[in-house]
Amino acid sequence: MENYAVYVPRLVKKKEKFAPGHRACIGCGEALAIRLAFKALGNNVIVANATGCAEIFTSQLPYTSWQLPWIHTLFENTAAVASGIEAAYKAMGRKGKAVPPDTKVVAIAGDGGTSDIGLQALSGALERGHNFLYICFDNEAYQNTGNQRSSATPFGAATTTSPLGKKSIGQFSWKKNMPEIAAAHNIPYVATASPGYPFDLMDKVAKGVATPGPAYIHVYSPCPTGWRCPTDIVVKLSRLVVETGVFPLYEVENGRYKMSMELPQLRPVKDYLKLQGRFRHLSDDTIKMIQERVELDYRKLLEKAKDGSKRSKRKSSPGTAKVSA
Amino acid sequence: MAKSESEMTWRDLNIGCIVTEPGSARQYQSGTWRSQRPTYEFKKCIRCGLCSLFCPEGCIEQNKDGYFEANMYYCKGCGICARECWPRVIKMVEEEEK
Amino acid sequence: MTQRVGVEVSIAVADAVRMANPDVVAAYPITPQTHIVEHLAELVANGEMDAEYIPVESEHSAMSACLGAAAAGARTFTATASQGLALMNEVLYVASGMRLPIVMVVANRALSAPLSIWCDHSDLMSVRDTGWVQIIVENGQQAVDNTLCAFRIAEDRRVLLPVIVHLDGFNLTHVIEPIVFPEQADIDKFLPVSSYPLPLNPDKPVAMGSFAPPFIFTEAKWAQEVALKNSKGVVLECWSDFSKISGRGYSPVEKYKSDGAKVLLTTMGSIGETASVAIDRMRAAGKDVGLLKLRLWRPFPFDELRVAVKDADVLIVLDRDLSFGGPGGVLASEVKAALYSLERKPKVVGFVGGLGGRDITMDGFEDIVNKGMEIARKGSQHEYEIYGVRE
Numbered sequence: 001m002e003n004y005a006v007y008v009p010r011l012v013k014k015k016e017k018f019a020p021g022h023r024a025c026i027g028c029g030e031a032l033a034i035r036l037a038f039k040a041l042g043n044n045v046i047v048a049n050a051t052g053c054a055e056i057f058t059s060q061l062p063y064t065s066w067q068l069p070w071i072h073t074l075f076e077n078t079a080a081v082a083s084g085i086e087a088a089y090k091a092m093g094r095k096g097k098a099v100p101p102d103t104k105v106v107a108i109a110g111d112g113g114t115s116d117i118g119l120q121a122l123s124g125a126l127e128r129g130h131n132f133l134y135i136c137f138d139n140e141a142y143q144n145t146g147n148q149r150s151s152a153t154p155f156g157a158a159t160t161t162s163p164l165g166k167k168s169i170g171q172f173s174w175k176k177n178m179p180e181i182a183a184a185h186n187i188p189y190v191a192t193a194s195p196g197y198p199f200d201l202m203d204k205v206a207k208g209v210a211t212p213g214p215a216y217i218h219v220y221s222p223c224p225t226g227w228r229c230p231t232d233i234v235v236k237l238s239r240l241v242v243e244t245g246v247f248p249l250y251e252v253e254n255g256r257y258k259m260s261m262e263l264p265q266l267r268p269v270k271d272y273l274k275l276q277g278r279f280r281h282l283s284d285d286t287i288k289m290i291q292e293r294v295e296l297d298y299r300k301l302l303e304k305a306k307d308g309s310k311r312s313k314r315k316s317s318p319g320t321a322k323v324s325a
Numbered sequence: 326m327a328k329s330e331s332e333m334t335w336r337d338l339n340i341g342c343i344v345t346e347p348g349s350a351r352q353y354q355s356g357t358w359r360s361q362r363p364t365y366e367f368k369k370c371i372r373c374g375l376c377s378l379f380c381p382e383g384c385i386e387q388n389k390d391g392y393f394e395a396n397m398y399y400c401k402g403c404g405i406c407a408r409e410c411w412p413r414v415i416k417m418v419e420e421e422e423k
Numbered sequence: 424m425t426q427r428v429g430v431e432v433s434i435a436v437a438d439a440v441r442m443a444n445p446d447v448v449a450a451y452p453i454t455p456q457t458h459i460v461e462h463l464a465e466l467v468a469n470g471e472m473d474a475e476y477i478p479v480e481s482e483h484s485a486m487s488a489c490l491g492a493a494a495a496g497a498r499t500f501t502a503t504a505s506q507g508l509a510l511m512n513e514v515l516y517v518a519s520g521m522r523l524p525i526v527m528v529v530a531n532r533a534l535s536a537p538l539s540i541w542c543d544h545s546d547l548m549s550v551r552d553t554g555w556v557q558i559i560v561e562n563g564q565q566a567v568d569n570t571l572c573a574f575r576i577a578e579d580r581r582v583l584l585p586v587i588v589h590l591d592g593f594n595l596t597h598v599i600e601p602i603v604f605p606e607q608a609d610i611d612k613f614l615p616v617s618s619y620p621l622p623l624n625p626d627k628p629v630a631m632g633s634f635a636p637p638f639i640f641t642e643a644k645w646a647q648e649v650a651l652k653n654s655k656g657v658v659l660e661c662w663s664d665f666s667k668i669s670g671r672g673y674s675p676v677e678k679y680k681s682d683g684a685k686v687l688l689t690t691m692g693s694i695g696e697t698a699s700v701a702i703d704r705m706r707a708a709g710k711d712v713g714l715l716k717l718r719l720w721r722p723f724p725f726d727e728l729r730v731a732v733k734d735a736d737v738l739i740v741l742d743r744d745l746s747f748g749g750p751g752g753v754l755a756s757e758v759k760a761a762l763y764s765l766e767r768k769p770k771v772v773g774f775v776g777g778l779g780g781r782d783i784t785m786d787g788f789e790d791i792v793n794k795g796m797e798i799a800r801k802g803s804q805h806e807y808e809i810y811g812v813r814e
Binding site for chain 1: 446447449474477478479480483484485487488490491492493494495497499513514517521582612616623624625626627628629630631632633634635636643659684762769
């Protein structure tokens with residue numbers, strides 16, 4: 001028994017930073033992702049949270065699920081609030097006011113609060129280089145208000161504001177690539193993670209919080225309520241989404257791309273789409289279009305990762321003129 | 326909270342409605358939400374703990390025998406643990422009417 | 424007491440902020456507040472002010488960063504005007520609802536459209552209901568004094584509300600005025616080290632900004648209202664203490680030759696200085712007129728106003744703002760509401776003028792007072808009078 005490589009009580013911290021008794025939907029992927037992510041954080045953390053599912057289900061007066069200092073203000077300003085807290089701690093620390101040193105600010109928001117309404121504040125905070133970790137919990141729509149589309153909603157998904165109808169197949173645009181946008185700000189650390197690979201997620205969060213300067217992690221968070229799928233397949237979906245290449249796991253460290261796992265072959269996206277009610281209406285042609293696009297994007301990512309590994313080889317052997325493919 | 330919702334006055338609120346008791350949500354019995362509950366065949370359990378890792382509520386803990394069991398006060402019956410348990414220890418059954 | 428110097432008011436305000444030793448300044452430039460934030464950046468860059476200066480990417484983020492900083496327990500400052508104030512509007516309600524002691528200077532400027540960078544009070548009125556303590560100043564010295572007082576009022580444990588100091592854009596921000604700065608040692612005693620009772624701190628975790636279902640929302644709002652109403656006592660106390668170190672005192676409704684006057688004019692902002700010279704001229708010519716200048720806008724000084732007008736027959740109110748389709752100027756309608764319950768009250772005549780930087784001259788004030796007296800006598804079919812529009 002003791003020799004099993006996977007032995008959670010040995011590998012994972014027991015303490016929950018995130019108390020049970022929260023009001024997330026049954027089988028909430030975001031609640032799971034937050035719970036896992038926060039196991040990778042120490043105690044010297046202040047959390048700034050955007051309006052959204054996570055904020056609502058953890059903070060109904062007079063209770064709170066949080067066991068860390070936590071602040072929620074508005075929907076679109078998480079990164080700005082996080083900037084303010086970070087600056088305050090910097091100034092107060094310098095002036096000798098009693099604040100714990102090495103306190104890290106972690107900003108969490110949904111896909112709406114990140115790629116839509118919160119994009120400006122995020123871009124500003126990343127550009128200014130504040131020392132904070134930003135985690136986007138992506139459930140691919142404005143789920144807290146009832147599954148309205150966001151720019152993170154994948155192509156073809158049916159939501160209430162991109163519904164299936166005689167003149168519509170659902171979401172008409174492709175998912176906005178937030179990790180790329182974050183990487184374009186030249187920040188030290190960008191990563192994608194999924195609760196289907198919990199140890200990878202926890203490692204990335206630990207890395208992100210330890211990185212000096214801004215770090216961005218994009219976490220896939222299945223929503224059985226909004227995606228119209230059974231509650232028990234949340235973790236299965238979180239694995240499938242990676243194995244089909246729809247949500248590849250990778251890191252960008254100081255501009256260098258690195259894939260988190262080698263997938264010799266991608267599973268067909270149909271395996272992932274057919275499990276969710278929001279994609280049930282898609283025709284074979286549309287699925288083929290999605291398949292092609294997923295493969296194209298995945299190839300592009302692999303190219304970047306190859307460049308990244310080439311660059312690192314070059315760095316480690318400056319005398320070599322020829323670079324191996 | 327000592328007072329019920331209908332008894333709380335404006336003076337009972339902290340400044341800015343700040344909540345000073347961390348994790349006070351533990352008082353809330355989310356277990357009333359479930360329509361199915363996990364049942365266990367512990368003789369198959371290998372104590373890997375994957376179920377406790379994947380529980381969105383974080384309510385699965387080791388019992389006195391070291392087997393992982395969900396806390397029914399919080400368990401919402403999502404079934405993720407049953408789905409992920411590879412020795413198939415856990416089976417979801419209908420929650421009975423009380 | 425330091426020497427009297429001639430300083431551009433914006434620079435003086437920034438210097439006052441430096442004296443208060445803030446921890447975080449998060450600001451976005453907008454005419455006519457730019458010189459304030461520029462000078463603050465200079466002070467930080469030269470090491471003359473030890474603060475984190477966050478050059479945010481919008482006013483909404485400026486106020487949001489202030490929320491985070493104040494919640495962490497830092498002394499926080501920002502400044503803005505018109506469009507920026509409108510952009511951060513939702514955040515202002517959050518700041519007061521969450522009881523965060525942020526200090527903001529607003530350089531009053533007209534709200535678009537059409538675009539105007541010049542002074543009026545439309546932006547001032549747009550934040551009337553946000554729950555902030557609001558002080559309106561008339562000249563550069565008052566701006567410096569009240570910026571310093573604002574920090575003390577905001578951070579007082581009995582208040583813990585954000586404070587706005589309103590000063591007229593261009594008419595004050597861009598003019599050089601004689602200013603006497605208090606001694607730094609006096610200010611260090613006057614402004615205690617900032618501390619927030621329940622800050623964000625890993626040693627003592629708190630949750631801020633929870634959502635309130637209907638069963639508790641009313642109580643939350645009432646708690647906020649009680650705090651704002653009670654803040655008046657702290658404002659008066661602060662002004663009194665400040666007068667001890669500076670020799671300059673302030674009161675919620677400042678009176679200029681108004682005792683016993685039958686006709687009173689009421690103004691807000693720097694236009695009151697011109698009005699006071701006009702009042703002198705009219706009094707010299709034998710008119711029984713006086714001037715009231717509103718210094719404390721929120722919490723509204725009901726008692727002081729009622730006492731100030733008790734002997735007057737006519738109260739002419741000049742607004743530099745217009746609430747479209749309504750009773751005209753907001754100040755006039757608030758004054759009318761404040762006096763409504765009195766048995767004996769003056770006739771209130773509201774004038775709207777000076778919009779978008781339009782000056783009102785001394786002749787103009789005489790005109791307004793005369794017209795006002797006539798309307799009080801004869802009545803009018805209009806809710807208010809618009810002054811100076813070319814028809």
